[in-house]
Amino acid sequence: MKNKVILFLILSQFFASIPLFSQNLEDILNELTDSNEIQLTEATFKAVKIINGQSIETPGKNEMVFSISHRFGMINSGIYDFFGLDETANIRFAFDYGLSDKLAIGIGRSKYEKAYDTYIKYKIIAQQTGIKNRPFTLSVFASTNINTFNYTYPDIKNTYTRKLVYTAELLIARKFSDNFSVQITPGIIHRNIVKLPGEPNDMYYTGIGARFKLTARLSLNAEYFYRYNHQFSNNMQDMAAIGIDIETGGHVFQIMVTNSAGLTEQAFITQTPNKLTDGDLMLGFNISRIFAFNKQESNYNQE
Amino acid sequence: MKYKKLTLVVGLIILWYTTYSQDIFTTKTGTINFVSDAPLEVIKASSNKMAGVIKTSDKSFLFSMDIKTFQGFNSTLQRTHFNENYMESGKYPKATFEGKIIEDINFNENGSYTVRAKGKITIHGVSQQRIIKSKLIIGNKTLKISSDFTVLLKDHKIQIPTVVYQKLAEEIKVNISAELSPQTK
Numbered sequence: 001m002k003n004k005v006i007l008f009l010i011l012s013q014f015f016a017s018i019p020l021f022s023q024n025l026e027d028i029l030n031e032l033t034d035s036n037e038i039q040l041t042e043a044t045f046k047a048v049k050i051i052n053g054q055s056i057e058t059p060g061k062n063e064m065v066f067s068i069s070h071r072f073g074m075i076n077s078g079i080y081d082f083f084g085l086d087e088t089a090n091i092r093f094a095f096d097y098g099l100s101d102k103l104a105i106g107i108g109r110s111k112y113e114k115a116y117d118t119y120i121k122y123k124i125i126a127q128q129t130g131i132k133n134r135p136f137t138l139s140v141f142a143s144t145n146i147n148t149f150n151y152t153y154p155d156i157k158n159t160y161t162r163k164l165v166y167t168a169e170l171l172i173a174r175k176f177s178d179n180f181s182v183q184i185t186p187g188i189i190h191r192n193i194v195k196l197p198g199e200p201n202d203m204y205y206t207g208i209g210a211r212f213k214l215t216a217r218l219s220l221n222a223e224y225f226y227r228y229n230h231q232f233s234n235n236m237q238d239m240a241a242i243g244i245d246i247e248t249g250g251h252v253f254q255i256m257v258t259n260s261a262g263l264t265e266q267a268f269i270t271q272t273p274n275k276l277t278d279g280d281l282m283l284g285f286n287i288s289r290i291f292a293f294n295k296q297e298s299n300y301n302q303e
Numbered sequence: 304m305k306y307k308k309l310t311l312v313v314g315l316i317i318l319w320y321t322t323y324s325q326d327i328f329t330t331k332t333g334t335i336n337f338v339s340d341a342p343l344e345v346i347k348a349s350s351n352k353m354a355g356v357i358k359t360s361d362k363s364f365l366f367s368m369d370i371k372t373f374q375g376f377n378s379t380l381q382r383t384h385f386n387e388n389y390m391e392s393g394k395y396p397k398a399t400f401e402g403k404i405i406e407d408i409n410f411n412e413n414g415s416y417t418v419r420a421k422g423k424i425t426i427h428g429v430s431q432q433r434i435i436k437s438k439l440i441i442g443n444k445t446l447k448i449s450s451d452f453t454v455l456l457k458d459h460k461i462q463i464p465t466v467v468y469q470k471l472a473e474e475i476k477v478n479i480s481a482e483l484s485p486q487t488k
Contacts, residue, residue, distance in 0.1 A: 247380075
């Protein structure tokens with residue numbers, strides 16, 4: 001009996017040393033770490049705009065994005081105008097500020113129509129994976145524009161409210177993979193006064209935009225805005241744009257070719273006269289720089 | 304007699320478990336900080352979600368952390384840039400350090416020791432053999448470790464584009480600290 005017990009003990013020591021009861025460190029670690037943790041999908045787009053239209057992205061909390069956008073003249077104006085680069089069709093300066101990671105406000109000034117715009121953007125649903133899976137991001141965007149250019153119609157009274165234009169959009173985006181994101185943007189623009197007779201005050205539209213990541217710092221972006229009631233718009237055209245994003249961690253450079261000089265929704269959706277089929281395209285760029293006002297909690301103890 | 308034997312077997316199994324458990328110390332809230340101190344920009348980030356295991360019986364250890372849990376940086380854009388373009392955390396989600404403590408330590412004796420941890424550090428999917436000096440404090444049912452070391456970006460094939468050369472240090476200072484407690488079953 002005693003021998004049996006001893007044998008048993010020896011055997012048990014042997015068995016204990018093989019991973020029947022024992023686990024290796026990696027297993028223990030895997031047990032510890034919860035792989036079901038919620039992971040927010042980041043960098044669906046790199047800037048607050050895909051190209052011309054708004055993206056679902058907002059600046060982070062207490063971060064300010066300062067952007068300068070520029071659209072040159074027509075490329076098909078030829079070598080005399082250096083393919084449009086001699087001209088400045090439009091310039092916009094804008095400040096976007098993140099009140100929280102979800103809520104952002106912004107203000108901008110465009111050369112075109114001497115317009116000022118203010119906006120608010122709020123992320124309602126953020127795409128995430130984990131215990132709770134959310135397949136897409138949903139943001140809302142609303143802006144008010146005031147066009148302060150001198151009125152050229154003496155018979156129409158130029159009141160303050162007549163200069164106002166309102167925009168409301170839903171921004172729905174999904175990052176399908178690390179390299180591919182798509183956004184659909186249904187929206188409505190209301191203009192208190194329109195330029196030409198027969199134009200509707202309300203313009204309904206849906207934009208579609210996409211980002212293809214080419215390399216670590218370079219992505220190809222494309223955008224198209226379709227207007228549902230375009231037939232009443234006196235030959236105004238849908239906006240299309242294609243461009244690249246170059247990102248360095250602090251700046252985002254966007255260089256694009258587009259048929260619109262408009263830099264706010266009301267301008268590029270309702271006032272794009274240039275036909276794609278005529279090759280009426282222009283070069284442009286957006287540059288944005290991020291300033292963070294977050295207090296860094298420095299818990300790194302440097303000797 | 305039969306029951307006695309059964310009791311013995313059950314008892315032994317329990318005994319293995321308990322003896323086994325007592326030599327495993329774990330944490331999942333270790334702190335890790337890093338600093339990139341370049342001429343034009345200082346970047347700091349930290350995470351308190353480092354997981355780790357130390358097995359005192361054979362002095363082996365494994366530490367692991369999820370790259371995406373790093374917070375800090377100078378902006379959100381920079382953080383996503385760090386994940387997407389430098390660490391490629393989609394492809395290489397974890398950084399690990401696995402190996403053995405060189406010194407013979409009596410883990411039953413409370414005290415403060417300076418030890419060398421020898422093992423394989425894996426960042427950005429690239430492994431390096433390293434010996435890292437750490438401070439180990441053995442307390443009542445706790446192991447505290449802390450360490451300062453540096454990581455060379457080029458050791459782990461993390462490339463700095465020439466445009467941001469002045470903004471990113473080639474050598475990243477890392478500081479870790481963790482308190483490990485016996486594994487609970």
